[in-house]
Amino acid sequence: MIERLNQDLGPFVTETVAEIVNAPLEDMLRITAERISRFFATPYTCIHFTKSFRLPKYLSRGGLAHCPLAGMPDSSHREAFIALEEELGELAEKSGQPLIHRPATLNHAGWGEFQKRFNLRSGLSIPLTYQNEVFAVIDIYHTEPVNLGELNPLAIGALGACLYGAAKKEVLIKSLQERDDVIEAFARTIEAADRYTGGHVDRVSRFAQMIGNGLGLSQEELRHLRRSALLHDVGKVGVPESILNKEGPLTTDERLVVETHPLIAQKIFKDVSDPGLIGALDGVLYHHERIDGRGYPFGLKGEAIPLQARIVAIADTFDALTSDRPYRPRIPLERALEILNECRGTQLDARLVEVFLDSVARE
Secondary structure (H helix, E strand, C coil): CHHHHHHHHHHHHHHHHHHHCCCCHHHHHHHHHHHHHHHCCCCEEEEEECHHHCCCHHHHHHHHCECCCCCCCCCHHHHHHHHHHHHHHHHHHHHCCCEEHHHHHCCCCCHHHHHHHHCCCEEEEEEEEECCEEEEEEEEEECCCCCCCCCCHHHHHHHHHHHHHHHHHHHHHHHHHHHHHHHHHHHHHHHCCCCCCCCHHHHHHHHHHHHHHHHCCCHHHHHHHHHHHHHCCHHHHHCCHHHHCCCCCCCHHHHHHHCCHHHHHHHHCCCCCCHHHHCCHHHHHHCCCCCCCCCCCCCCCHHHCCHHHHHHHHHHHHHHHCCCECCECCCCHHHHHHHHHHCECCCECHHHHHHHHHHHHHC
């Protein structure tokens, strides 16, 4: 039995990896559990990630679909069985070697009831490792007595590497999504001080993404661009609400105060080291620079202005034109597009304006 399994595991792992490599994590786990169940001729297989891996629970559902406890209602027995399952996983995690269930659980109070409930005779826990660290455990429960004690854990290493890569990607994406939630909440809190600009950051973000998509920016560049658009007015936290909401033209002194908001943002983010935020700061700091060099706060000119800032400048200008402001009502769409055209090569980047106008025309 052991010899056959070790001989057949190689092709099994190769075929499984080929099937799951491009699948979303939940599907990857479900397919892997199904294939393992068929390979070991058992209805019960589940994949548990270690607590240190911090994989969100909803992402691991696919690997738990064939767990004996999946459909079991809450009860004192279920809690005892969960504790048993966790103990088996911890033992396999600590040893880094396949663990046969029956010898390991002979003295566990819940094992007999667990066997009886699911008609189990034995089973195996196989740790999955990456760079010598256990990140998950495959639990295989068997209805027939089998001895898998000599199973070579290295044979399943390729499968472990594949699952690790997919799971790590999902953890990072989830982390970025959670950070985006915080960024959006922060941006809207700042926006709330200006009663005339409700929804402004969302619209600027959408318009900026239209330009970014038109340019064929990468997913990472688009993510930075979106964050930049969301945060572009964050420096207005230092501008008095009386100025932000003034109904009428600003005085020269008041306009100078408004024009400090990119510098205020610079101070806010001066100690930031997170690449995910650093990559979004060009649009925050430079979106009021002009192609002709007459912008603020630094008077940058032409392509000395970062691409991200030139994109946000167009999105910000377009939304300002088509939104009600304290000093004027919104401008009709056709006239707003004409004004963008008139600003090409002076205030705004001519090529990017063309990309934006093409994007608007396609909508």
